[in-house]
Amino acid sequence: MTRIRASCPSCGEVDLRPTDLTLTIVRDADGQVADGSAYRFRCPACTHVVAKPADARIADLLRTGGVEAEEREQLQTEVDRRPPHPESPPGGPRLTHDDLLDLHLLLTTDTWFEQLLATSR
Numbered sequence: 001m002t003r004i005r006a007s008c009p010s011c012g013e014v015d016l017r018p019t020d021l022t023l024t025i026v027r028d029a030d031g032q033v034a035d036g037s038a039y040r041f042r043c044p045a046c047t048h049v050v051a052k053p054a055d056a057r058i059a060d061l062l063r064t065g066g067v068e069a070e071e072r073e074q075l076q077t078e079v080d081r082r083p084p085h086p087e088s089p090p091g092g093p094r095l096t097h098d099d100l101l102d103l104h105l106l107l108t109t110d111t112w113f114e115q116l117l118a119t120s121r
């Protein structure tokens, strides 16, 4: 049976069977192995799950050794589909210390809410 030697950050080199590893291959638009490709295994010694990036050479080696690969297409629009950055500041003038002091003084009055409504009309 094929043995695959991999490296655990805690235990060093460990021998695995092909079925102990999972390989995820991400392919770009040209069909090349792209960033995000990785292999994972549970270390037989310390039982930690180890994940490492896999380039084209490593992916080929693992598949030749009998590791089943899950193929994925790289999402070209992944960046575009993200929501707008939540911290992106809205437009308008920056809040100054004077604005804050004005707000503080306004909030000490009993009619602050009515006054605030009046300014938004």
Ligand SMILES: [Zn+2]
Pocket (backbone or CB within 6 Å): 008, 009, 010, 011, 012, 043, 044, 045, 046, 047, 048
């Ligand atoms: Zn280990």
